[in-house]
Amino acid sequence: MTTILADCKTKMTNLNLKAIDEQLRDAGLKPTRQRIAIADILFRDGHKHVSAEDLHEEVKKSNIHVSLATVYNTLHQFTTAGLLQEVSVDGAKTYFDTNTHEHQHFFLEDTNEVMDLEGISIDKDDIANVPDNMEIVRIDVVVRLREKSSKA
């Protein structure tokens, strides 16, 4: 009964590979080499914010080849499965957040970094003038930061 799991164990740094495996199955996703590698990187440390490109770079460092297209696919599958959340902070790139709880973000304009910001929250009931055939999906708050000295 050799599964891909056993095959991956040597390369993985995550202690609960089993959990990843189950999480993927629960999401209806076959736990493939690539998906396990990606999940391992995403979920082994604390919360992360990655772009597809970022993640692709990180995966390259492991011994498992994953194409950029697969990284994109996987990020979207994980998002649909509720394992990730998309963050819209700045036009160009899409960021994915491993923290799927209600929380907000700092965005560092100098470095294009995204950071979690817990603490503030806006009550949906405080929002006036919501058209009545509409419902609030989510309230996103982005606090844009800049280094104190820099002007541009």
Add this chain to the structure above:
Amino acid sequence: MTTILADCKTKMTNLNLKAIDEQLRDAGLKPTRQRIAIADILFRDGHKHVSAEDLHEEVKKSNIHVSLATVYNTLHQFTTAGLLQEVSVDGAKTYFDTNTHEHQHFFLEDTNEVMDLEGISIDKDDIANVPDNMEIVRIDVVVRLREKSSKA
């Protein structure tokens, strides 16, 4: 003393063309045919949210030819000059807002529309954990809306 202003007056719907002219000059921008046409569309009615593509379509309807590249250039110049504000609501497109005061946005996920939302505001002093070499540039709040029935 025939300036381009006189030349444009027949085509413009905006009553205070003079003001536009001055606004552009103040911003260090030559009041060209194209920039005046764009400014007229942007500022003649109430507050607007446009993408470059949107605006390009609108300008086409006037009798003044403006290339898409110039629309982009102009939007950025206006933004730098403080006449517009960029809005980051959803990955793909960048929206520009003629309302440069502090206010927040609704984003209609079904139609990709941006709407102003006045009323809520977050006090900068309420934000904890701002790294102390950083300052808050802006706090963006986006309330995402969806039609009540639709699931996707």
Add this chain to the structure above:
DNA sequence: ATTTGTGCAAATCGTTTGCATCTGA
């Protein structure tokens, strides 16, 4: 006349897609 802006088309960037091939159960 000089400086600045504009138009076009090609280039770029992030992301998506089509399809042949491969993999995991």
Add this chain to the structure above:
DNA sequence: TCAGATGCAAACGATTTGCACAAAT
């Protein structure tokens, strides 16, 4: 076996850029 996943390269949409030409003062 066989559905489902992957890789590649080409397609894509939004935005930018380079450069010759045009326009405003």
